[in-house]
Amino acid sequence: MLRKISLCAAAGLWLAFVGAAVAADIAQLAKMTGPDRERILHDGARKEGKVVLYSAMIENQALRPIKAAFTAKYPFLEVEFWRADTRDLINKTLAEVRSRSVVVDVVEGGGVSQSLIRAGVAQEFSLPGAAALPRAFVDPMWVATRVSYFGPAINTRMVSDDEAPKNYQDLLDPKWKGKIAWAANTETGGAMMFISFIRSWLGEQKGEEYLTQLAKQDIANLSGSPREVVNKLIAGEYPLALNIFLHHPLISAQKGAPVAPLLLDPVLGNASVMVLLKNAPRPHAALLLMDYLVSEEGQKVIRDADYFPANPSVAVEASVASIIPANSNKTLKFISEEDLFADRAKSIVLQKNLFQRR
Amino acid sequence: MDKRIAAAETMERAAPKIAEEPQILSGRARSLNLQVTPAVILLIAILGALVLPPVYLLIKTSFYTTAADGSFGVFTFEYYEALFSSKTLMGDLLNSLMFAAGSALFALILGAGQAWIVERTDTPLRQYIFLISIISLGLPHVLYTSAWLLTLGKSGPFNGLLMWASGADSVVFDVYTMTGMIIIEGMIWTPLAFLLLSSTFRNFDSSFEEAALMSGAGTAATFRRITLPLALPAVLALLLLVFIRAFEAFDIPALVGGAGDVTVLTTEVYNSIRKELPANYGQAGAFSTVLMLAVILLLVLQKSLLSHADRFQTITGKGFRPRVISLGPWRYLTSSILVLLFVVLLVVPLGMIIIVSLAPYYDGVNLALFQRASLANYAIIADSPSLRQAVLNTIILGVASATFVCALTAGGAWLAARKAKGAWIIDQLATVPLIFPAIVLSVAFLQLFLNSPILLYGTLTSLVIAATMQYLPYGMRFNFAGALQIHRELEEAAAAAGASRASIFLRIVLPLLLPTIITSWLFVLLLSVRAVALPILLAGPNSQVVAVVLFDLWGNGQVSEMAAFGVVWSIFMMCIGGVLYYLSRRNGVSVH
Numbered sequence: 001m002l003r004k005i006s007l008c009a010a011a012g013l014w015l016a017f018v019g020a021a022v023a024a025d026i027a028q029l030a031k032m033t034g035p036d037r038e039r040i041l042h043d044g045a046r047k048e049g050k051v052v053l054y055s056a057m058i059e060n061q062a063l064r065p066i067k068a069a070f071t072a073k074y075p076f077l078e079v080e081f082w083r084a085d086t087r088d089l090i091n092k093t094l095a096e097v098r099s100r101s102v103v104v105d106v107v108e109g110g111g112v113s114q115s116l117i118r119a120g121v122a123q124e125f126s127l128p129g130a131a132a133l134p135r136a137f138v139d140p141m142w143v144a145t146r147v148s149y150f151g152p153a154i155n156t157r158m159v160s161d162d163e164a165p166k167n168y169q170d171l172l173d174p175k176w177k178g179k180i181a182w183a184a185n186t187e188t189g190g191a192m193m194f195i196s197f198i199r200s201w202l203g204e205q206k207g208e209e210y211l212t213q214l215a216k217q218d219i220a221n222l223s224g225s226p227r228e229v230v231n232k233l234i235a236g237e238y239p240l241a242l243n244i245f246l247h248h249p250l251i252s253a254q255k256g257a258p259v260a261p262l263l264l265d266p267v268l269g270n271a272s273v274m275v276l277l278k279n280a281p282r283p284h285a286a287l288l289l290m291d292y293l294v295s296e297e298g299q300k301v302i303r304d305a306d307y308f309p310a311n312p313s314v315a316v317e318a319s320v321a322s323i324i325p326a327n328s329n330k331t332l333k334f335i336s337e338e339d340l341f342a343d344r345a346k347s348i349v350l351q352k353n354l355f356q357r358r
Numbered sequence: 359m360d361k362r363i364a365a366a367e368t369m370e371r372a373a374p375k376i377a378e379e380p381q382i383l384s385g386r387a388r389s390l391n392l393q394v395t396p397a398v399i400l401l402i403a404i405l406g407a408l409v410l411p412p413v414y415l416l417i418k419t420s421f422y423t424t425a426a427d428g429s430f431g432v433f434t435f436e437y438y439e440a441l442f443s444s445k446t447l448m449g450d451l452l453n454s455l456m457f458a459a460g461s462a463l464f465a466l467i468l469g470a471g472q473a474w475i476v477e478r479t480d481t482p483l484r485q486y487i488f489l490i491s492i493i494s495l496g497l498p499h500v501l502y503t504s505a506w507l508l509t510l511g512k513s514g515p516f517n518g519l520l521m522w523a524s525g526a527d528s529v530v531f532d533v534y535t536m537t538g539m540i541i542i543e544g545m546i547w548t549p550l551a552f553l554l555l556s557s558t559f560r561n562f563d564s565s566f567e568e569a570a571l572m573s574g575a576g577t578a579a580t581f582r583r584i585t586l587p588l589a590l591p592a593v594l595a596l597l598l599l600v601f602i603r604a605f606e607a608f609d610i611p612a613l614v615g616g617a618g619d620v621t622v623l624t625t626e627v628y629n630s631i632r633k634e635l636p637a638n639y640g641q642a643g644a645f646s647t648v649l650m651l652a653v654i655l656l657l658v659l660q661k662s663l664l665s666h667a668d669r670f671q672t673i674t675g676k677g678f679r680p681r682v683i684s685l686g687p688w689r690y691l692t693s694s695i696l697v698l699l700f701v702v703l704l705v706v707p708l709g710m711i712i713i714v715s716l717a718p719y720y721d722g723v724n725l726a727l728f729q730r731a732s733l734a735n736y737a738i739i740a741d742s743p744s745l746r747q748a749v750l751n752t753i754i755l756g757v758a759s760a761t762f763v764c765a766l767t768a769g770g771a772w773l774a775a776r777k778a779k780g781a782w783i784i785d786q787l788a789t790v791p792l793i794f795p796a797i798v799l800s801v802a803f804l805q806l807f808l809n810s811p812i813l814l815y816g817t818l819t820s821l822v823i824a825a826t827m828q829y830l831p832y833g834m835r836f837n838f839a840g841a842l843q844i845h846r847e848l849e850e851a852a853a854a855a856g857a858s859r860a861s862i863f864l865r866i867v868l869p870l871l872l873p874t875i876i877t878s879w880l881f882v883l884l885l886s887v888r889a890v891a892l893p894i895l896l897a898g899p900n901s902q903v904v905a906v907v908l909f910d911l912w913g914n915g916q917v918s919e920m921a922a923f924g925v926v927w928s929i930f931m932m933c934i935g936g937v938l939y940y941l942s943r944r945n946g947v948s949v950h
Contacts, residue, residue, distance in 0.1 A: 060916060090636070099810065101815045103816060118426055119426050231719070231917060236721060252719055344635075
């Protein structure tokens with residue numbers, strides 16, 4: 001028995017030792033600068049052979065093109081990705097860390113950073129390419145990959161331009177009662193973020209008054225992603241959707257779908273970010289992927305997928321440029337990762353009390 | 359005889375047995391002359407290690423807070439307090455009961471109607487219904503459900519038809535409601551209800567009915583006063599079976615109710631883990647424990663109700679043929695009812711899925727949809743390594759869990775049937791998983807793997823372990839029944855000739871039990887490749903399985919790709935099903 005215990009203890013110590021060694025390695029690697037960096041990452045990644053990305057980007061719109069472009073550049077690397085909404089991304093990542101079976105290297109999405117940082121699983125890092133990004137898009141623990149704008153969208157067969165809401169007050173019109181849908185369980189896009197946005201824009205008191213009015217519209221709480229809400233809109237299940245990613249309806253409209261985004265003033269925006277895992281099994285490949293995602297080359301792939309690149313030197317695709325608030329004389333209301341996290345607890349309470357029937 | 363009819367009949371003879379819920383078997387502590395052997399101890403150890411830790415961790419989860427990194431925090435009653443102080447629990451429980459009762463009634467009515475027409479009348483085309491029922495049993499529930507959501511949805515053809523007929527300018531029927539959930543779940547269980555009840559109707563000793571007819575009662579009165587009461591125990595058993603299944607169901611409530619704000623107990627479990635940040639394991643644990651207790655109650659009720667069923671014995675020793683009612687011209691009406699049911703239960707949902715799989719995006723069924731049709735979605739799924747991986751994972755999961763279940767239960771069931779000393783413990787352990795609805799088992803295993811010293815979380819191995827435990831009762835049930843049929847004189851002869859117990863099992867029992875084992879293997883395989891609720895919380899990116907991929911594609915809004923993948927998978931499953939069906943027939947496998 002005693003022998004067994006000491007064996008276990010030895011095994012535990014060994015694991016802790018190996019763990020610490022890995023942690024030290026990745027910390028050094030993640031902050032490395034200088035001319036050797038590229039070569040070291042290359043050599044290491046070649047041995048690692050693949051990289052795993054968990055991301056909230058829509059698979060067929062963005063993740064597949066990114067994978068194709070990245071593997072074209074680094075043929076020795078295989079890219080595996082898993083697409084989910086932010087809550088799932090975080091919960092899955094935390095579960096992997098807790099069970100010491102980490103699959104993921106890089107997590108990407110809106111609102112992913114703060115939970116991972118607080119749980120102590122995020123790795124500080126710096127990317128040379130991040131210098132090209134605006135300062136607000138770079139943090140020691142994360143770097144922005146893309147910008148998103150949020151707002152309502154309509155089914156153009158069911159709602160004419162005249163009938164469409166022109167401002168946030170119009171959303172309270174009783175004619176929309178029972179006709180609005182949003183995503184109920186998401187961090188970015190959907191109910192919680194919209195509530196945080198209204199609170200921060202109108203202030204707590206006016207914001208709550210507005211939300212109380214809005215709650216009378218009996219908004220349908222859909223359980224899927226905001227992209228799925230847009231699909232329901234296209235299918236004609238609802239004429240009006242709130243707080244979806246504004247570029248999603250445009251991408252579908254290009255294929256002929258009867259859907260259009262609405263820009264109300266102000267337009268809500270945020271930046272999706274990527275986080276490196278402390279226990280990333282393939283740190284070299286992970287850093288190469290992160291380098292790529294902020295590089296002009298990678299940002300162009302994101303742009304070509306009709307997303308909004310975080311790097312201002314990469315011009316936005318003309319077809320979605322109209323969504324950028326400045327291009328249509330609208331104000332941008334930007335919510336940072338920190339604010340999104342700080343506001344979430346109260347917004348969830350408001351969501352439960354006001355919008356969830358029962 | 360038409361080969362198809364023969365095939366259908368063989369399947370249908372097996373089907374009632376397949377469909378039977380494994381019962382919690384009563385303890386068989388009385389041992390005969392056998393000693394506790396290493397084999398018994400080994401089986402007890404393996405089953406105990408498989409079954410008990412998840413139960414323990416599930417209950418522990420409901421009493422501990424979750425720390426920031428997801429590990430167990432401090433002891434608390436807060437989750438139960440939260441559960442019992444809000445209206446949520448009662449609302450969910452009521453919803454669960456209503457959903458289960460509604461689905462059971464719905465399936466019964468459609469299934470019984472079909473069964474009566476097929477078994478007791480001379481309606482043309484009736485023999486094809488078996489084949490259709492068996493085919494539809496193989497469809498993944500997620501696919502079937504999404505097909506119906508598209509069909510009955512606000513922009514679907516059904517509402518279009520209703521609006522055209524009624525002249526209404528807004529949606530007439532909202533599918534994202536309790537009614538919608540009941541209709542879809544009810545349709546899913548209809549083929550099973552039909553298969554179960556048709557054997558009951560066929561096995562009637564029709565002399566009772568003939569006596570009634572000869573005494574002057576008309577067909578209607580005979581049906582009401584003789585046929586119906588005689589069928590009552592079977593009907594009751596079926597109602598309870600579907601009731602419990604629907605009570606435990608996760609996929610339909612999640613897909614339908616999730617979009618319409620209708621929550622039941624099972625979806626609360628899922629939402630606590632997948633839709634909250636951080637995942638609220640404690641709340642999920644508390645919901646799970648309540649759900650588990652409710653299922654235990656239901657199983658006890660089922661056992662006590664069914665134990666009185668022998669008061670209505672309909673199969674007698676007399677030779678008989680069930681009376682077939684000649685419907686005259688009415689048989690064209692019953693025939694069209696069958697065709698209508700076939701269209702509604704199979705053609706409409708499959709057609710809808712095929713149509714959507716050809717569309718770049720779905721905006722309701724209209725002419726433009728057909729103009730845009732292309733095979734682009736099929737090209738995408740053919741090109742996706744992750745989908746190929748999911749298919750491979752699913753096949754491995756099915757084959758491995760079926761094999762382990764059979765390996766663990768074949769010997770155990772034989773030992774239990776022979777009342778070997780200590781074997782009652784094997785029996786009891788193997789039936790414990792019955793008290794877990796799949797989503798609850800998923801939570802229990804999630805906690806187990808998260809806390810396990812061995813790295814299992816997110817691996818395919820973990821899915822196989824969980825599935826093996828879930829389907830143990832089925833293996834036990836099948837093989838116990840099989841072992842009971844083998845007369846012990848064969849074994850006694852072998853023993854008298856000096857064979858050891860191991861060699862008796864391997865050389866006498868195993869070959870005789872083989873047909874039963876193969877059938878249970880096939881059954882577990884088919885169940886485990888179709889399941890969503892168990893793998894949904896356990897699968898990692900490298901261990902995705904088809905049913906979960908379909909579920910996620912739907913939730914992520916990739917409806918057209920989901921449809922294409924679903925079509926390909928369904929065709930594949932039907933082929934596999936056909937091959938297995940052919941093999942099992944050639945080998946003369948059927949469970950008696």
